[in-house]
Amino acid sequence: MSIDGIRSSLNTALRNNSITRDEVRKLFTAANDGGKIEAGEKAELAAILQTHGSKFTVAAKAEFSRLLGSSPQPPPPPPAPTNQPVKVTHEATRKPWTTTYWPMAGYGGNSDGSASSNLWAKEGPLAKFDSLLKARGQGEGARNFELKPALNWLINKESGHYIPNSSLSEKDAERTTGVDFNNNGKIDADVAWDFIDGNGQFGKDGKTDGSMSVGWWGSCDKVARAGILFEEPKHDVVLNGVTFTTQDIKGLLTVLADSQGGASDFIGNRYDANPDVVALKNGQQIRGTFVTELEFATRGQQDWTINSTALPDEVKIRLLDGTEKTFKKSELNYVAREDKRDDPVLMHETISAWLDSGRPAVMDKDSGEHVWNYNFYKADDTLYKDGLKPLWANDEMLKKGFNGPATDGKITWVERTVSLGGGGGTENYRYWMEEKNGKFVNGGWDPNSASPDFLWRPQTEAAFTGKNDRNPFVDPKLVKEIYEASIR
Numbered sequence: 001m002s003i004d005g006i007r008s009s010l011n012t013a014l015r016n017n018s019i020t021r022d023e024v025r026k027l028f029t030a031a032n033d034g035g036k037i038e039a040g041e042k043a044e045l046a047a048i049l050q051t052h053g054s055k056f057t058v059a060a061k062a063e064f065s066r067l068l069g070s071s072p073q074p075p076p077p078p079p080a081p082t083n084q085p086v087k088v089t090h091e092a093t094r095k096p097w098t099t100t101y102w103p104m105a106g107y108g109g110n111s112d113g114s115a116s117s118n119l120w121a122k123e124g125p126l127a128k129f130d131s132l133l134k135a136r137g138q139g140e141g142a143r144n145f146e147l148k149p150a151l152n153w154l155i156n157k158e159s160g161h162y163i164p165n166s167s168l169s170e171k172d173a174e175r176t177t178g179v180d181f182n183n184n185g186k187i188d189a190d191v192a193w194d195f196i197d198g199n200g201q202f203g204k205d206g207k208t209d210g211s212m213s214v215g216w217w218g219s220c221d222k223v224a225r226a227g228i229l230f231e232e233p234k235h236d237v238v239l240n241g242v243t244f245t246t247q248d249i250k251g252l253l254t255v256l257a258d259s260q261g262g263a264s265d266f267i268g269n270r271y272d273a274n275p276d277v278v279a280l281k282n283g284q285q286i287r288g289t290f291v292t293e294l295e296f297a298t299r300g301q302q303d304w305t306i307n308s309t310a311l312p313d314e315v316k317i318r319l320l321d322g323t324e325k326t327f328k329k330s331e332l333n334y335v336a337r338e339d340k341r342d343d344p345v346l347m348h349e350t351i352s353a354w355l356d357s358g359r360p361a362v363m364d365k366d367s368g369e370h371v372w373n374y375n376f377y378k379a380d381d382t383l384y385k386d387g388l389k390p391l392w393a394n395d396e397m398l399k400k401g402f403n404g405p406a407t408d409g410k411i412t413w414v415e416r417t418v419s420l421g422g423g424g425g426t427e428n429y430r431y432w433m434e435e436k437n438g439k440f441v442n443g444g445w446d447p448n449s450a451s452p453d454f455l456w457r458p459q460t461e462a463a464f465t466g467k468n469d470r471n472p473f474v475d476p477k478l479v480k481e482i483y484e485a486s487i488r
């Protein structure tokens with residue numbers, strides 16, 4: 001029996017766990033005992049290749065195919081076209097730069113500051129600008145303007161951009177704010193003054209035990225704008241004996257930024273940590289923080305809104321003065337809460353369109369109360385369409401869209417990585433969008449995803465003309481001279 005001959009020959013061949021070309025020839029000799037290889041013998045040989053194919057040397061495999069006269073087994077069917085997520089990139093034509101956010105606050109009232117991080121510093125960019133103005137016989141005042149207390153507006157006086165302390169205290173109001181509240185012409189120690197309300201915002205609550213952290217206050221929006229409008233300064237510049245480092249020049253461009261580039265495009269609602277609202281049927285509105293746990297899923301009169309019909313029998317709210325109050329459903333018109341999330345469809349489409357226009361733009365990446373402006377220049381998307389779903393996605397999310405629950409449109413799940421300029425790293429966003437008739441009509445965020453607070457960009461390029469309200473001593477034409485020397 002030739003099948004037996006084939007098997008015995010195979011056993012011999014398999015002893016060293018490898019099948020060589022010579023051994024293949026012996027297999028075929030064994031199969032060929034009757035002068036021809038019968039169908040059964042062919043099938044046996046094909047089975048050997050299938051079972052032991054990995055043990056065949058390359059030459060053995062080639063010889064096997066040649067001797068069998070045809071492919072021993074049908075070629076494997078091409079893999080069924082698997083539905084893959086789609087990758088899309090939107091990218092601006094140039095990368096923005098950034099630098100420190102130039103904090104307004106100093107330490108313990110010392111106004112010397114640090115030249116590389118405080119615009120108002122003794123050796124800082126504006127002090128040097130004053131030296132240049134002086135050398136050219138022009139009026140100085142740039143640093144002094146900057147050093148005016150940023151909170152002078154609290155007493156209707158001209159404000160600058162300086163705060164003596166990163167923590168404001170009502171108990172030591174003048175020293176921490178730099179504001180002469182009692183109007184005696186000097187800054188006094190331990191003046192108690194009511195300028196912070198029970199919600200931690202500027203205002204009054206009849207008490208002087210409030211405090212506020214302002215260490216994060218600075219010019220990050222202006223830095224972001226400068227990083228888009230101007231090229232990054234490459235080297236130091238000496239003019240009339242005054243040396244401007246690249247960091248000094250970045251500081252001057254920061255001070256100049258708002259006066260250049262025209263108006264701004266602005267998308268999204270800035271989150272302001274507004275108190276929750278109870279609107280009564282009698283028209284009265286009461287503010288505070290809901291104690292009753294409420295499920296906000298629809299938008300209405302004010303951000304997230306629940307109309308009285310959908311409310312529990314009673315709603316309890318903690319008022320700004322700390323007391324709690326309970327309202328009956330029958331008294332209520334609606335309750336509302338400020339939305340911390342913007343429309344993902346609006347964010348998605350704006351980021352794509354702005355980057356596709358070639359220019360970088362800016363986002364506040366902190367969806368909470370703080371504002372951290374970052375330039376962004378690239379978005380890498382992975383789009384899961386046609387029933388595809390990433391691991392993080394679930395149907396619960398579809399119930400909480402910006403415009404209410406998703407309905408019967410096509411759902412795209414999006415993973416978007418936005419690249420931020422100047423060492424800001426990347427932000428990762430996860431959301432869904434619902435498409436109807438070729439348009440996205442609704443969307444929602446993965447509750448664990450970050451989301452940008454708002455987006456903006458200057459509308460035009462810098463012209464170095466006009467006035468500079470941010471600091472009127474910083475003349476655009478003179479900054480242009482320094483800047484252009486630094487990028488040559």
Ligand SMILES: [Ca+2]
Nearest residue numbers: 180184186188
């Ligand atoms: Ca005083």
Ligand SMILES: [Ca+2]
Nearest residue numbers: 196205207210
């Ligand atoms: Ca107070």
Ligand SMILES: [Ca+2]
Nearest residue numbers: 366368370453
């Ligand atoms: Ca924010």
Ligand SMILES: [Ca+2]
Nearest residue numbers: 269270271453
């Ligand atoms: Ca927002």
